[in-house]
Amino acid sequence: MRILLTNDDGFFAHGLQTLYNVLSENNQHDICIVAPEGQRSAVGRSITLFQPIFVNNHKLKGNDYGLAVNGTPTDCVKLAIQGDILPYQPDLIISGINNGPNLGSDVFYSGTVAAAMEGVLLGIPSIAVSLADYDCEDYAPSAQFIKELIDGNSDFIHYKEGLLNINVPPLTRNAWHGKRVTRLGRSVYDNAFEFRKSPNGKEYYWITGTLLYDEEPDTDHRAIQEGYVSVTPLHCDLTDYTRMKDLEKAKE
Known part of the structure; x- marks a missing residue:
C-alpha cells in the first residue's frame, strides 16, 4: 500500500516516527512523510495564503520519502496531493500519532484531524x-494497532466519504478492553485569560482553564475512560438536515 503520513506535532515527533518505523518494517508499504517542520497543534x-511554503527533504529508509514543511497540517496534505511533489498518489493518509487526545469537540481545533479531513x-x-x-510516551501499541488494520486490509481503512478519528487509551496493549465505535462527545472549555506583563512591560494574555467532558456511555470520552480504543467516523458535511426541514416548513 502507498501511505502518506502527516501530523500536527512536527516531522520529528515521537508519535509520527514510531508509526513510520512500525509501518516500514519488512518493506511491505511505500511510505512518504509530509509533515510540519515543528509544532502546529490546535x-x-x-x-498558508500570504507567505511562501518552504520544504526540506529528509532521508528515510530505502525509497521512502520525507518532507518537512513550514506550514500547517492542511498545507502538508494539500501540497502532497496537489503539489506534484511525491512520486505517487497515496492510497491512504494517516495523521498522527498525536501526542494527546482528540476527543469530542476538540476535533474542530485539531490539526491532526484537519489533515485527515x-x-x-x-x-x-x-x-x-x-x-x-x-504524558504517555509509549506509541508502539497505537502504531501496532494501525499496522494490523492496514495489513488485515480492514474495511475501516477504505472508506472515502469520511475519516476515522481513532483515540487509543494510554495503557499497555493487554490492558485494552477492545475497540468501540463511538460518537463524538462534548468537550467544554471553562477558559480564563490571565493578564500578564513581559519583562519589557508589554501586556499580553495567557489562556488557561479547565476542560470538562460529558460522560454519556456511547461517546469517545467514555470509551477512553473505560480502556477501549475509540473509533469515531467523521464526515465533512456539517449540514444540519433536521434544521433544514424545520426551515423549509417555516417558510410555507
Missing part, C-alpha cells in the same frame, strides 16, 4: 490517530 484547518476532501481514505494522554 491550528484547525488553517492554510483534507485527505477526505481530496478523495483519499484518511485516518486520524491520537494517543489519549499527554
